Amino acid sequence: MGGTDDPGNLRAICSVCNEGASNLTLTRPDRNKLLTQLRRATAADQVEALRWLIRKFPQQAAEFRQAAESIAASDTDPTSGTNE
Numbered sequence: 001m002g003g004t005d006d007p008g009n010l011r012a013i014c015s016v017c018n019e020g021a022s023n024l025t026l027t028r029p030d031r032n033k034l035l036t037q038l039r040r041a042t043a044a045d046q047v048e049a050l051r052w053l054i055r056k057f058p059q060q061a062a063e064f065r066q067a068a069e070s071i072a073a074s075d076t077d078p079t080s081g082t083n084e
Contacts, residue, residue, distance in 0.1 A: 003009040029037075038049055054061040 038046060
C-alpha cells in the first residue's frame with residue numbers, strides 16, 4: 001500500500017504520520033517561495049542559511065567571494081577610473 005519501494009517514493013516519518021501521508025506528495029517550493037520565506041526569517045536564521053549554502057556549495061561560494069573581492073578592489077583602486 002502506498003506505492004513502490006523506489007527511493008523517490010519513500011519518506012522517513014513515524015507510523016502515525018504515515019497513515020495520513022499515504023497519498024500525499026511533497027512538492028518542491030519554487031525559487032520565489034524559498035526567497036520569500038528566507039526574507040521573512042530572522043537575521044540569525046538567514047545567516048545560518050547562508051552558512052549552510054556555503055558548506056553545500058563550496059566551489060560556487062569561493063567563486064562568488066573572489067568576484068566580490070575583485071569588485072571591492074576595483075571600487076577602491078584610484079587608477080581604475082570607476083570611482084570618480
